[in-house]
Amino acid sequence: MDEVVRRAGDAGAVAARVDAMVREYQTKLARYLRRMVGDAEVALDLTQDVFLSAFRMLDADPQRELSAGWLYRAATNGAISYLRRRKIVRMLPLDRDVDRTAWRIDERTAASVDLQAALARLPADQSAAVLLTSYAGYSSHEAAEMLGTTADAVRQRVCRAMRVLRTVMKESS
Amino acid sequence: MSQECGRAEILAGAVALGEATDTERDSYRRHLAECRRCIGRFGGEREIERVMRTVALARDAETWQPDVRGTLANAPLLRRRRWTAAILAAGATLAFAAAAFALVVRTGSPLAASRQVASSNPVFRVELERRPPVATQPRPQTHAAPDRGLVVVHNVVTLTRPVVRAQAPVAHPKPAAAAAAAVATTVAALGPSARDERSIAAMQTVASAPLPAERAESMAVVPPVVREVAPVGGDGAIVPHPSAIAYDEDAQGTTAFDVAVDDSGNPTKCTITKTSGYLVLDVAVCKAAMRARYVPRTVNGRATAGVYHDAFTFRASQGE
Numbered sequence: 001m002d003e004v005v006r007r008a009g010d011a012g013a014v015a016a017r018v019d020a021m022v023r024e025y026q027t028k029l030a031r032y033l034r035r036m037v038g039d040a041e042v043a044l045d046l047t048q049d050v051f052l053s054a055f056r057m058l059d060a061d062p063q064r065e066l067s068a069g070w071l072y073r074a075a076t077n078g079a080i081s082y083l084r085r086r087k088i089v090r091m092l093p094l095d096r097d098v099d100r101t102a103w104r105i106d107e108r109t110a111a112s113v114d115l116q117a118a119l120a121r122l123p124a125d126q127s128a129a130v131l132l133t134s135y136a137g138y139s140s141h142e143a144a145e146m147l148g149t150t151a152d153a154v155r156q157r158v159c160r161a162m163r164v165l166r167t168v169m170k171e172s173s
Numbered sequence: 174m175s176q177e178c179g180r181a182e183i184l185a186g187a188v189a190l191g192e193a194t195d196t197e198r199d200s201y202r203r204h205l206a207e208c209r210r211c212i213g214r215f216g217g218e219r220e221i222e223r224v225m226r227t228v229a230l231a232r233d234a235e236t237w238q239p240d241v242r243g244t245l246a247n248a249p250l251l252r253r254r255r256w257t258a259a260i261l262a263a264g265a266t267l268a269f270a271a272a273a274f275a276l277v278v279r280t281g282s283p284l285a286a287s288r289q290v291a292s293s294n295p296v297f298r299v300e301l302e303r304r305p306p307v308a309t310q311p312r313p314q315t316h317a318a319p320d321r322g323l324v325v326v327h328n329v330v331t332l333t334r335p336v337v338r339a340q341a342p343v344a345h346p347k348p349a350a351a352a353a354a355a356v357a358t359t360v361a362a363l364g365p366s367a368r369d370e371r372s373i374a375a376m377q378t379v380a381s382a383p384l385p386a387e388r389a390e391s392m393a394v395v396p397p398v399v400r401e402v403a404p405v406g407g408d409g410a411i412v413p414h415p416s417a418i419a420y421d422e423d424a425q426g427t428t429a430f431d432v433a434v435d436d437s438g439n440p441t442k443c444t445i446t447k448t449s450g451y452l453v454l455d456v457a458v459c460k461a462a463m464r465a466r467y468v469p470r471t472v473n474g475r476a477t478a479g480v481y482h483d484a485f486t487f488r489a490s491q492g493e
Contacts, residue, residue: 158186
C-alpha cells in the first residue's frame with residue numbers, strides 16, 4: 001500500500017515538473033524549432049515530442065535532473081532528424097508544391113526574412129550553432145555542450161553562418 | 174586556408190557572439206591588416222556586429238506564443254490509438270490475403286474463374302477489348318507557336334552524329350534584341366519552318382515593341398527595381414544532354430521553356446512553351462533546367478517567386 005501511494009506521489013510530482021517545464025520553455029523551444037525547420041506546424045510537433053521525451057524520462061527516473069540544455073539538445077536532434085527525412089522526401093516532385101509563403105506578419109520583417117533565407121541555405125549544425133547562441137542566448141560553451149562539440153567549433157560554425165547571412169543581406173539590399 | 178586564417182575564423186565567430194576578449198579582438202585586427210582575403214570573407218568587427226544584429230532584430234520581432242499543453246495532454250492517448258489502428262489494419266490485410274490465397278488455390282486463378290462464368294452463364298458476356306500498342310518512337314508534334322511573346326535568349330545546340338554528346342550551348346548576350354537577331358541569323362541559315370518563323374517574329378516583336386503609354390507612365394511614377402530570375406553561373410549553366418535516340422533520329426528544332434523559380438532560387442516547375450517536335454529534346458531541356466540553381470527574382474530587393482524563360486535550338490550535323 002505504501003508503495004502504491006509513493007508511486008502516485010511520484011507520478012504527480014513528475015506531471016507537475018513537466019508542466020512547469022512546458023510553461024517556461026514551450027515558446028522558446030517552439031520558436032527555436034520553427035527557425036530550424038522553417039515550418040510552424042512541424043515545430044509544434046517537434047516541441048511536443050521534446051516534452052513527451054522529457055515526461056517519459058522523468059516517469060522512468062523521477063530523481064533525474066533535466067536542464068534547459070537537455071531540452072534544447074533533444075530539440076536540436078529532433079530537428080536534424082526531421083531535416084534529414086525531409087531531404088529524402090524532397091527528391092519526390094510533389095514536395096515542391098508545398099506552400100512556404102504562409103508566414104505571419106512578424107515573420108515578414110526584413111530581418112526575419114533574411115535570417116530565414118540564410119538558415120535555409122545552412123547545414124543543420126551551423127543553423128543550430130547560430131540559433132542556440134545568437135537567438136536563444138546561450139554562450140558558445142553552453143551551446144558546445146548541447147551540441148556535443150567544442151566552443152571553438154561553435155564559433156567557427158557561427159562565423160560560417162554569418163557569412164551566409166551577410167551574402168543574403170547583400171542580395172536583398 | 175592557412176592556420177592563421179582558420180584561427181581568424183574562430184575569432185570572427187567570437188566577435189559575432191560578443192565573446193571576444195580585448196586580446197582576441199587585437200589579434201583579429203592584426204590578422205585582418207595582413208590578410209586581404211579574410212577581410213572579404215569575414216569583414217571587420219563593425220560589419221560582423223551589423224550582420225549579427227539581424228538575428229537579434231528577428232528574435233525581438235517574434236510574437237508567436239504557441240501553447241502545446243492542450244495537445245500534449247492528448248498525445249500519449251492519440252499515439253496508442255494510432256498503434257491500435259495500425260494493428261487492426263495489418264490484421265485485416267492478412268485476413269484478406271489468406272482469403273484470396275484460398276480462392277486461388279481452389280479455382281486456379283481469378284481470371285480462369287471469370288472465363289468459366291462467362292462460358293457457363295448466358296446472361297453475362299465477357300468482351301475482350303484490344304487496344305493498339307502505344308508508339309514508342311517520339312513522333313513530331315505540330316504545336317502552334319504560343320500567342321504570347323517570349324523574352325528569350327536563344328541557345329544553339331548542335332547534335333553531331335558520330336559523337337554521342339551535345340556541344341555546350343552557345344550563349345548569346347542577354348538583351349532581347351541581340352538575342353532575337355542571333356536567332357534570326359541562326360534559323361535562317363538552317364531554312365526555318367513556318368512554325369519557327371512565327372515564333373521568331375513573336376520574339377522580335379517583343380524585343381522592339383514600345384511599351385503602352387499608360388504602362389510607361391505608371392512605371393515612371395513608381396519605378397520598382399526588379400531583377401529577373403537568372404541561372405547561377407550565367408546562360409551557360411543550363412546544358413541539356415539529350416539521350417542517344419536524339420542522334421539516331423537526327424532530332425532538331427527549337428524548344429522554348431519556362432521554369433518557375435521560388436524565392437529561394439529553387440526551380441519548382443518546368444513548362445515547355447514551344448516544343449521542338451521531339452519529346453527527347455524537350456525532356457532533356459527540362460531536366461537540365463530543373464538541375465540548375467537560380468538567383469531568384471527580386472522586387473525592390475525582396476526575393477519573390479518568378480519565371481525564367483529560355484530556349485534551345487538543336488541542329489543535327491553529320492560530323493567528320
